[in-house]
Structures are given as C-alpha cells and as structure tokens.
Amino acid sequence: MRLALAFLIALDAGAQVTAPLTPDVRAWKLPPISEFKLENGLTVDLLDDVRYPMVQVRLVFSGGSRRDPKDRPGLAAMVADTLGLGTSNETASQIQDNLGRSGGALSIKAAPDYIVLEGGAVPEGLPLLISVMSDLVRGAVFPEAELGVYAQGRRQAILRQVSRAGYAADQAFFATAFDGHPYSRMLSPIMAPATDTKVLIDYRTGLLTPANATLIAVGKLPARAQIEKLINDRFGVWQGTPVAAPEAVKISAPARRLLLIDRPGLPAAHIVIGKTGPTERDPEYCAMIVASMLANTRARNQNRSEMRIDVTTLDEASVLMALSQSATAKAAGFLADMISFLDSIGRDAIEPGALAEAKTAANSAVLMRLETQSGLADELAALKSRHAPLDFLDSYTARINAVSADQVREAAGKYLGTGNSIVVVEGDAARLQPELAKTGAFEIIKTK
Amino acid sequence: MKTLAGLAVFCGLAAAATAPEPELHIPFEKYKLANGMRVVLTRDTSLPISAVYLIFDAGARSDDKDHAGYAHLMSRLMFEGSANVKKGEYARSIQANGGTFNGGDHPDYADFSSVMPSNKLALALWLEADRMRNPEITEEKLKAAKEAIANERAALRNQPYREAMLDKWPQTVFADIRDSRPMLSGPGSIEGVTVAEAAKSFRTDYAPNNAVLVISGDFTVSDAKKLVDQNFGTIPAQPQPKRSDIVEPERTQGLHGEFADAHARFPAVIAGWPAPRRHTMDWYALQLLDALLTLGKGSKIEVELMRGRQSILQADENLGFPLATALDYRDPGYFAILLVHKATFTGAEIVRQYEDILESIANSGVDSVEGLRMRSAIRYDRALEAQTALGRARLLGIHEMIDGDAGFTDRDYAALMSITPQQLRGAISKYLTQSRADVLTIRPTAGASR
Numbered sequence: 066m067r068l069a070l071a072f073l074i075a076l077d078a079g080a081q082v083t084a085p086l087t088p089d090v091r092a093w094k095l096p097p098i099s100e101f102k103l104e105n106g107l108t109v110d111l112l113d114d115v116r117y118p119m120v121q122v123r124l125v126f127s128g129g130s131r132r133d134p135k136d137r138p139g140l141a142a143m144v145a146d147t148l149g150l151g152t153s154n155e156t157a158s159q160i161q162d163n164l165g166r167s168g169g170a171l172s173i174k175a176a177p178d179y180i181v182l183e184g185g186a187v188p189e190g191l192p193l194l195i196s197v198m199s200d201l202v203r204g205a206v207f208p209e210a211e212l213g214v215y216a217q218g219r220r221q222a223i224l225r226q227v228s229r230a231g232y233a234a235d236q237a238f239f240a241t242a243f244d245g246h247p248y249s250r251m252l253s254p255i256m257a258p259a260t261d262t263k264v265l266i267d268y269r270t271g272l273l274t275p276a277n278a279t280l281i282a283v284g285k286l287p288a289r290a291q292i293e294k295l296i297n298d299r300f301g302v303w304q305g306t307p308v309a310a311p312e313a314v315k316i317s318a319p320a321r322r323l324l325l326i327d328r329p330g331l332p333a334a335h336i337v338i339g340k341t342g343p344t345e346r347d348p349e350y351c352a353m354i355v356a357s358m359l360a361n362t363r364a365r366n367q368n369r370s371e372m373r374i375d376v377t378t379l380d381e382a383s384v385l386m387a388l389s390q391s392a393t394a395k396a397a398g399f400l401a402d403m404i405s406f407l408d409s410i411g412r413d414a415i416e417p418g419a420l421a422e423a424k425t426a427a428n429s430a431v432l433m434r435l436e437t438q439s440g441l442a443d444e445l446a447a448l449k450s451r452h453a454p455l456d457f458l459d460s461y462t463a464r465i466n467a468v469s470a471d472q473v474r475e476a477a478g479k480y481l482g483t484g485n486s487i488v489v490v491e492g493d494a495a496r497l498q499p500e501l502a503k504t505g506a507f508e509i510i511k512t513k
Numbered sequence: 514m515k516t517l518a519g520l521a522v523f524c525g526l527a528a529a530a531t532a533p534e535p536e537l538h539i540p541f542e543k544y545k546l547a548n549g550m551r552v553v554l555t556r557d558t559s560l561p562i563s564a565v566y567l568i569f570d571a572g573a574r575s576d577d578k579d580h581a582g583y584a585h586l587m588s589r590l591m592f593e594g595s596a597n598v599k600k601g602e603y604a605r606s607i608q609a610n611g612g613t614f615n616g617g618d619h620p621d622y623a624d625f626s627s628v629m630p631s632n633k634l635a636l637a638l639w640l641e642a643d644r645m646r647n648p649e650i651t652e653e654k655l656k657a658a659k660e661a662i663a664n665e666r667a668a669l670r671n672q673p674y675r676e677a678m679l680d681k682w683p684q685t686v687f688a689d690i691r692d693s694r695p696m697l698s699g700p701g702s703i704e705g706v707t708v709a710e711a712a713k714s715f716r717t718d719y720a721p722n723n724a725v726l727v728i729s730g731d732f733t734v735s736d737a738k739k740l741v742d743q744n745f746g747t748i749p750a751q752p753q754p755k756r757s758d759i760v761e762p763e764r765t766q767g768l769h770g771e772f773a774d775a776h777a778r779f780p781a782v783i784a785g786w787p788a789p790r791r792h793t794m795d796w797y798a799l800q801l802l803d804a805l806l807t808l809g810k811g812s813k814i815e816v817e818l819m820r821g822r823q824s825i826l827q828a829d830e831n832l833g834f835p836l837a838t839a840l841d842y843r844d845p846g847y848f849a850i851l852l853v854h855k856a857t858f859t860g861a862e863i864v865r866q867y868e869d870i871l872e873s874i875a876n877s878g879v880d881s882v883e884g885l886r887m888r889s890a891i892r893y894d895r896a897l898e899a900q901t902a903l904g905r906a907r908l909l910g911i912h913e914m915i916d917g918d919a920g921f922t923d924r925d926y927a928a929l930m931s932i933t934p935q936q937l938r939g940a941i942s943k944y945l946t947q948s949r950a951d952v953l954t955i956r957p958t959a960g961a962s963r
Contacts, residue, residue: 080646080747082597084606085635091561091731116557117896118537158820165811166882168889187889187896362609422609429611429630432562437900462561 089466090428094459106276112283120191120284121442124182124198126277129175131247138253144268145175150211152204167193177251178380179450188285199299202273207265231335233326234491238337241322241487246314274305279449283442316382319485325507327494334396334492339386342480345453351464352476359423360410380451385480397500404483411478415470427465539905539922548750549722553909553919555729563631563730566906567641568914571718572621578690582703584618593654596647603640621843628903631731642744650712666697673777677955678835685770686951689759720751727910730902761845767950777957782860785849785951797929798940799848800839809890827853841911860954875941878934
C-alpha cells in the first residue's frame with residue numbers, strides 16, 4: 066500500500082544500491098613547527114601556512130583555573146575576562162581600535178590548564194597584534210571603574226549559568242570525580258571574593274610571565290629572521306620570575322557514587338554518568354577515544370538520540386561523561402537503560418564496519434579542528450598546556466587506525482562501564498527518589 | 514587636511530589592489546556531464562578532509578505566485594529518505610564518520626553540503642546522488658515535511674524582529690510577488706500539494722541540468738571524476754525550469770511602514786534602498802561600505818553609534834538583507850540594515866544618525882585609518898571563509914550557479930579591493946539618498962526596556 070502512494074523518481078537499474086566501501090583515513094602531517102626560546106624564557110613555536118592571507122597568534126600560559134587559590138575560585142577566569150580592559154599605555158577602546166586596524170580580533174580565555182590570548186589578523190597586522198598582546202601581558206592595569214562594570218555583568222552571567230538546568234549536575238560530577246584536586250572546582254561559578262586591582266595585577270606579574278608562556282604563530286608569517294626580530298622586539302624586554310610547578314595532587318581512582326541534586330519543580334531529570342580516564346600521554350588514550358565514538362554511534366543507531374558521550378581532555382586526566390535528560394516520571398527507567406547501554410559497549414562484539422566508522426569519526430574530530438588556522442593554533446596551544454609532544458598530531462591518525470577491536474572493548478569496559486562510575490541525577494528529588502532507589506542509595510544534595 | 518591625507522593613503526591601497534590577489538586565488542577545474550550537470554573541482558590536500566556541495570537553481574524567489582513555499586518544501590523532502598537510504602540514514606552515515614551536513618533553501622537557490630574525512634568522499638557522493646536520483650516522496654513524508662515547516666514558521670514568529678523582517682518588511686518595500694511574499698504568514702499554498710505535484714516539481718528543480726556539484730579538498734582529480742560519473746552521470750536530464758526575471762519598479766520616493774512586535778524588548782528600525790546591479794562598480798562599492806559600517810572591530814557603527822552616541826544595541830546589514838548576502842542574491846538587489854536601539858531614541862532619530870554617517874562618508878570620504886581597517890577586515894573575513902573546504906566550495910558553487918561562472922570568486926574579490934574612495938562616495942550619493950530610503954519602524958509591545 067505504501068509503495069502505491071510513493072513516488073520514486075527516475076529509478077534506474079545502473080545506480081549503486083548500497084553504500085560504497087571506503088578505506089581508512091590516510092596519514093597526514095602538519096607543516097614543520099620551528100621552536101626557539103627567548104632569553105627571558107618565552108618559548109616560541111612558528112608554523113608557516115601560506116595558503117591564506119592571515120595569521121593566528123596564541124600566547125598561552127600554563128595554569129588556568131588549576132592554579133586558582135582555594136579561597137578564590139574563578140580568579141583565572143576573571144583575569145582572562147579583564148586583561149583587555151586597559152593598560153598603562155592604552156584604554157580598552159584604543160586597544161579595540163588597534164585590533165581593528167590589524168584586520169582581526171583578540172579574545173582571552175581561561176581553561177582548567179591554561180590562560181590564552183587568542184588573536185588573528187591579516188599578515189600586515191601581525192606586528193600590531195603582537196604589540197597589543199605584549200602590552201596586555203606586561204601592562205594590563207585592570208582599571209577599577211571598568212572592573213565595577215565587569216563585576217555587574219559577571220554576576221548576571223553567573224545567575225544565568227547556575228540557573229541552567231543540568232549545570233548543577235555537571236558541577237557535582239566534576240566536584241566528585243576530582244575530589245581534593247583543583248579540577249574539582251573547574252565549574253565553580255563563584256567569582257573570586259574581594260578581588261581588586263591589586264589581586265589581578267599580582268596574578269599577572271606572578272603567573273603571566275615569559276618563562277611560563279608559549280607564543281604560537283601560525284599562518285602567512287614573515288621571513289624567519291624578520292619574525293624572530295619582531296618577537297624579540299615586542300617580547301624580549303618582558304621580564305618575570307620563574308613560576309613554580311603547581312602542587313601535585315593525586316587524582317583519586319574512579320569509585321561509584323550516586324548523587325541526586327534536588328531542584329524542586331524541575332520538569333525533567335538531567336543525568337550524568339561518568340568517570341576520569343587516561344591522558345593523551347597514556348597508550349590507552351586512542352582506544353578510549355574510539356570507544357567513545359563507537360558508543361555515540363550505537364546510541365544514535367539504537368534510538369538513544371537524547372544521550373551523548375563527551376570526552377574532555379585535560380593535562381592530568383581525561384573525563385568521560387554520558388549525558389542525557391528524561392521526563393521525571395520516566396527517569397528511573399531511563400537511567401537503568403543508560404547504565405545497561407554503557408556496560409554493553411565493553412561486552413558486545415564490534416562489527417568491522419562499526420569499528421572503521423568509529424576510527425574515522427575519531428580522526429574527523431581532530432581534522433575538523435585543524436582545518437582552520439585558528440583551530441590549528443588553538444589545538445597547538447591546548448597541547449602545549451597539556452604537555453603533549455609537538456608531534457602528537459602528526460602521529461594521531463596512525464595511532465587511531467592501529468587500534469584493534471579488542472583494545473576498544475577493553476577501553477570501553479574500563480572507561481564506559483558503570484561499575485565504578487559516578488551517577489548524578491538533577492531534578493525534583495521528591496518525585497525521583499522513590500524510583501531511583503531501585504538503582505541504589507542516592508545521596509541527596511540540596512541546592513540553594 | 515586629515516581627510517585629504519587619508520584619501521591619498523586609501524587611493525594608494527586601492528591602486529595596489531587592482532592587480533589580482535594571488536594570496537586569495539581559489540584554483541578550480543570545471544566541466545559538464547552529458548546530462549547537463551556542472552561539476553567544479555577544487556583541491557587542497559593539506560589535510561584529509563573533503564566537502565561535497567550541491568546547489569540547485571531552486572530558491573524561494575523561484576516560486577511563482579501559485580507555488581509559494583515549494584522551494585522550502587522540496588529542500589525538506591531531501592532529508593526524508595531515498596530509495597537506498599532510509600530516512601535518518603543520511604544523517605547517521607555522516608555523523609557516524611564524524612562528519613557534518615547541512616542543507617536548505619535560500620532566496621535564490623537551494624544547497625546541500627557535507628564535510629567528512631576524505632576517505633569517505635565516495636560515500637558522500639553516493640548519499641547525495643541517491644536522494645537526487647530517487648527521493649522517496651510519500652503521503653506520510655509529505656505530511657511530515659509540511660508539519661515541520663508549519664512548526665518552524667510558528668517558532669520563528671515567536672522570535673523578536675523575525676516577523677518584521679520576514680513578513681512585514683518585504684510587503685512594505687517590494688512589488689513583485691516573489692520578493693514581497695510574507696514568509697511566515699503567507700498563504701499556505703503548500704498545504705494542498707500532492708505527492709504527484711511534489712514529485713513533478715522535484716524532478717525538474719533537482720535535476721542534474723539545474724544543479725552544480727562542487728568537490729573541495731583532498732582528492733585526486735581522476736578519482737573524483739570517476740566517482741562523479743558513476744554516481745551522477747546516469748541521472749537523466751529534465752526540461753529546464755522556466756525562470757522569468759524579477760522586476761521591481763523604479764522609485765524616487767521611499768516607502769514607510771510600522772510594525773508592532775510582541776516579542777521585541779527594544780525598538781528597532783529597518784532602513785533600506787534598492788541596490789545597483791550585480792558586478793557593477795556601485796555594487797562593489799556598497800559591499801565596501803557594508804564592511805566600513807559593520808565589519809570587524811572599530812567599525813563605524815560600533816564606534817559612532819554603539820560606543821559614541823550609545824544609541825544602537827545591535828546592527829545587521831547586508832546587500833540581500835535579511836536572508837542573503839551580496840554573494841548570493843540575484844538582481845534586483847537591495848541594501849538594508851536592521852538597527853535595534855535604546856528606547857530613549859525614536860526610530861526617526863536612529864535613521865537620521867545612520868544617514869549622518871552615510872552623508873559624512875559621501876561628503877568627506879574615509880581617512881587612512883578607516884581605509885586600512887576596512888580593507889583589512891574584508892581580507893581577513895574572506896580568508897576565514899576560504900580556509901575551509903566547505904567555504905571554498907560554497908564560494909565557487911554559488912558563483913557558478915548565480916553568475917554562471919565560478920571564476921567570479923577571484924574576480925569579485927579583486928574588483929571589490931579595487932574600489933576607489935570616489936566610487937564609494939559616488940555609490941552612496943547615487944543610491945543611499947534620504948528621499949529614497951525605505952523605513953520600517955518596529956515598536957515593542959511587551960516588556961520594552963530602556
């Protein structure tokens with residue numbers, strides 16, 4: 066009956082009726098990276114890409130929220146947000162005008178492992194862009210008047226952030242997975258209390274120093290002698306004391322915890338299941354990445370489209386999180402299904418076609434980021450902050466392609482299997498708890 | 514004196530730019546299949562990524578008065594499954610390989626794209642060819658597509674300024690039904706479309722002779738040609754759809770309207786002018802003006818109205834506003850800007866502030882700093898677009914479809930950079946005059962903020 070209603074256009078017998086078979090992703094290499102150090106300790110990495118008339122510059126500092134003092138969570142984020150508000154030489158408005166003349170833009174952000182100044186410009190704008198960066202890290206003054214305006218906006222942003230459904234679950238997950246480690250505060254929304262100009266200037270002079278920094282320039286760069294001179298001229302006079310390595314804190318082994326974040330009246334339940342995993346320097350890393358890709362595809366294929374598996378890679382660990390949401394009334398069944406699904410990845414056989422797709426997807430995730438100059442510069446900056454070797458990217462595809470089905474299953478069992486995972490449910494506890502109790506004893510956490 | 518010095522520098526920059534810009538050259542090879550399908554290949558083997566971009570001469574402005582909404586309906590049906598690829602399988606196949614895809618209709622074309630690691634190029638081409646050759650159009654799928662469109666329209670209607678831009682504005686300023694048709698609340702002529710009618714329309718709109726295929730990125734030319742031939746070569750040609758030119762009457766006076774927006778928190782105005790024809794020097798000059806006014810840090814509107822007079826909160830400007838850009842909008846063109854402003858100013862005051870800027874540029878030109886900023890912003894913006902396989906494919910495909918020659922990709926950019934200050938001033942004086950300005954005043958009716 067359905068065929069009678071259908072209208073198939075121009076069907077011809079010559080057309081291929083099944084998807085074509087394809088090979089693995091081919092090997093590739095980035096252009097060579099040239100690295101040198103200035104006398105003040107600033108590391109410089111240069112990568113020529115002459116295809117397009119632009120340059121991308123990253124000035125990355127090791128640290129980030131990982132170094133936030135316990136009593137001042139959010140300090141690195143605040144430094145990043147306010148570094149561009151003015152220097153001893155330029156107002157914020159003048160800085161913006163200078164950037165406009167360079168043809169590009171500059172943004173500053175803080176991540177758990179680093180603070181980075183990210184700038185782009187047309188090639189002729191490179192000196193101007195580098196000058197602005199140098200001026201900011203050497204002379205940002207964090208003017209009090211501007212800080213007041215910033216703080217007001219920040220408070221609004223924090224309120225929006227914490228009121229987002231699912232945020233409390235993410236926050237509780239990180240706090241539990243990294244209990245006792247500075248990463249546990251990475252989603253803390255609390256603005257550093259009593260932060261004033263002096264605190265921010267002390268942060269700049271103490272941590273944003275040349276010996277703690279790497280300058281990465283990618284794109285249509287000037288001749289080598291010229292750019293070395295340019296960097297020396299702008300950054301050679303930058304002084305700073307060496308920065309001590311952050312205090313080493315051991316990350317606890319994954320252990321089962323069941324947490325229920327009470328948000329009375331929330332109509333849906335937000336679910337996070339996950340644990341910590343290997344770093345890029347660990348041999349299991351590639352198998353874990355392929356396993357996560359495989360899990361995402363299986364979830365889609367099995368109509369679990371609400372669920373996704375995210376991997377966050379940090380310097381000292383990675384984090385695997387299965388995220389989903391469900392109507393409150395169905396949450397317990399949904400959670401049981403998620404657990405069963407995650408446990409099955411490490412147990413069930415992997416079809417060769419599915420493995421090949423997962424490897425292609427694992428490669429694609431990196432390739433898509435590297436396709437743009439800004440993506441490439443961002444990736445190099447992140448790798449630097451995570452102490453990964455510079456040739457990490459060049460060998461990435463070969464390592465992904467070499468992963469076997471057994472290794473993927475083993476990694477899936479270890480990192481997706483839920484036996485020692487943290488399970489966080491955010492929602493209306495009064496309605497959720499009776500049913501969730503069948504999964505185990507959930508600790509209830511009240512929210513403000 | 515400052516202005517004269519500025520003009521001199523700007524002239525110098527322009528003169529230097531009249532030669533082709535080798536730094537932004539996008540090489541390509543073009544050929545045609547026996548069924549009339551045009552194929553454009555552009556290689557960059559730096560990374561194993563390739564993009565497939567398929568563009569059809571089947572945009573919303575192709576819909577005649579009896580077929581409003583067909584273009585959108587047809588583009589939705591492309592995602593409803595085909596003979597060998599079940600509904601959802603297209604998306605699944607691409608996502609499982611870490612790829613991305615997109616597709617839909619625009620005022621002057623419909624386009625579909627995917628980006629995947631280049632080992633999957635054969636898969637990407639097969640997926641596109643299968644739905645082009647054998648779309649499975651059923652009562653059930655047609656109904657689903659119509660419902661999805663109705664929901665989409667309802668959702669858009671609930672967003673601030675959307676109804677003003679997509680319904681009221683075209684009705685206020687255009688005469689030809691293909692321009693003036695309200696997009697969200699127009700007559701629902703697709704509601705009664707049958708499977709046979711949809712299939713008939715699909716057959717010609719999505720025929721190979723009405724399409725351009727672009728492959729961009731990592732491939733060998735011989736392999737790509739072989740795959741194109743295998744997948745698309747046997748799709749039969751169809752009678753070419755008839756497209757008559759859109760004609761808007763010459764006007765010497767602007768048109769005005771008002772709109773009460775229940776979803777807007779701040780008042781806004783849309784100001785616009787009929788624009789010069791594509792590829793004329795005035796057309797390039799208005800693109801340059803757009804960059805001067807809105808592109809990048811330190812743009813005129815940011816400096817003078819947002820930071821200076823602190824009257825404007827948001828500005829959105831384009832040749833082809835609101836759904837197209839200079840790149841992808843056929844003649845007759847239109848230049849317009851949406852200015853969302855503080856309630857402490859009237860719409861008339863905001864239009865006056867904007868026209869003051871235009872008048873200042875028309876009278877005095879731009880200084881050297883502004884000239885440099887404008888040129889740098891355009892170059893940077895273009896480089897950002899051209900650096901991805903899909904970005905290059907879009908540029909080539911749209912020029913091939915709309916202008917009949919992918920070579921306009923390089924030529925347009927060179928012409929844009931060759932515009933002199935005199936040409937910029939001349940275009941403003943000729944086209945963007947106060948008397949010809951069309952204005953739609955948008956008044957928030959709920960929760961207005963100051």
